[in-house]
Amino acid sequence: MYPANYSYTKEHEWVRLEGDGTGTVGITFHAQNELGDIVYVDLPKVGATVETGKTMGSVESVKAVSDVYAPVSGEVVAVNETLSEAPEKLNEDPHESAWLVKIKLSNPEEIKQLLSAADYQSYIGAE
């Protein structure tokens, strides 16, 4: 369910390092499942600077709004444009095609602060 090569936050975002200094960011299966039908995604623009733990956008379900926090600091180098037209893809494929943004990491050391897949799974199990 939760890919071992991803890193996770307690706010239910994931990061996958791409080996070129960038990381792909998304929300977890657990997050989309808790939110229910996702109908709106608000993301930063390419070129924006984001900071670990700060709000970088929001995801809205029929019922509620939820902030998305940047799991790592850096510059947004790509935004998943398909989500503005088809936000429901976040319910269908949150760990792959429905990624949110790609970030050029300004401090790659930050990744060490995040949770492993195993730690994240025990975290949500206990939540």
Add this chain to the structure above:
Amino acid sequence: MSVPGGSLRTTALNGVHRKAGAKMVDFGGWDMPVQYSGILDEHHNVRKAVGLFDVSHMGEIEVRGPEALQLVNFLSTNDAARLQPGQAQYSGLLYGHGGFVDDILVHKIDDRHFFLCVNASNQDKDFEHIRTHNRFDAEVEFAGERYAQLAVQGPSALQTLQKLTQTDLAPIAYYHFVDGVVSGAPARIARTGYTGEDGFEIYIAPVEAERIWRELLEAGKEFGIKPCGLGARNTLRLESKMALYGHEIDATITPWEAGLGWIVKMDKGDFLGRDALARQKQEGVKRKLAAFEMTERGIARDGYEVYLDGQPAGWVTSGGPSPTLNKNIGLCYLPSDRAAIGTRIEIMIRNQPAGAVIVPSPFYKREK
């Protein structure tokens, strides 16, 4: 995410919802299903086929006695004297200052017996309110524990429920009810609802709830019935512009402001709140509920500020996506002279203004 604590109240169907994997939430102190298969799916299913809701959290209050009518009519805005036995009406319970204690359904059983269906989170307050003002020859009984309530809603609701009862459902007119039998159990069968679709709300003994719930799901299978949660109930009622206490109405809002003048019968004689309503009508109603749809990207949510000409002018009472219309819609309070259809407003969404326009309501009306 929070785990329900021991303090939450539960309906007779709580175990059924949990076992079925429904997503549960704290709804005004009740542990209730917010969704089963998903709010959008359930919403469409009610519009196109039929859905089954557990609304047993709703409260029931019985008023009996020689002056039951006098008590009901003194405390509610609509005119219960106009009801025939077997008829129901939407009404308001008001404070002396004209604000809402609650919005309720008044069912007339007979001249000496009225059955009130009230909001879950208001039921204790309502009961106290009615008891406090009971200077009539009438008895007021809190009956919430004696009833479970199921709502069968949608174009196939009648066919579904008909399979479980000998009572001929077709002749029951909208806002009428019959005391009959459903699946062998005594049931009050009312043609009412909170979805904007045809349908029934049935009042049964809690001990029968689980069995009848299952039998309704079985009976409705051929019509594609689905169990539904309170999430879809909310999107359905919003499209139909039905008020939700704590949102469109509360202690600070009068029926005139809420666009509910049609449930106020000023000519019926004195009732609690009447003087305040007369005064407000004379002085002019300064704000009113208006319906809007977003013209720019963004979803308006309850409590967001509404701006007119760059100035704060009101607030969103309910907002969200409309699954039927595929638009983002909402209701808001605005100055009465600035709420005309076509008026451009801005909703402050997380510190960013997003455009919207006042539109006719309800947003959705079923074809009859």
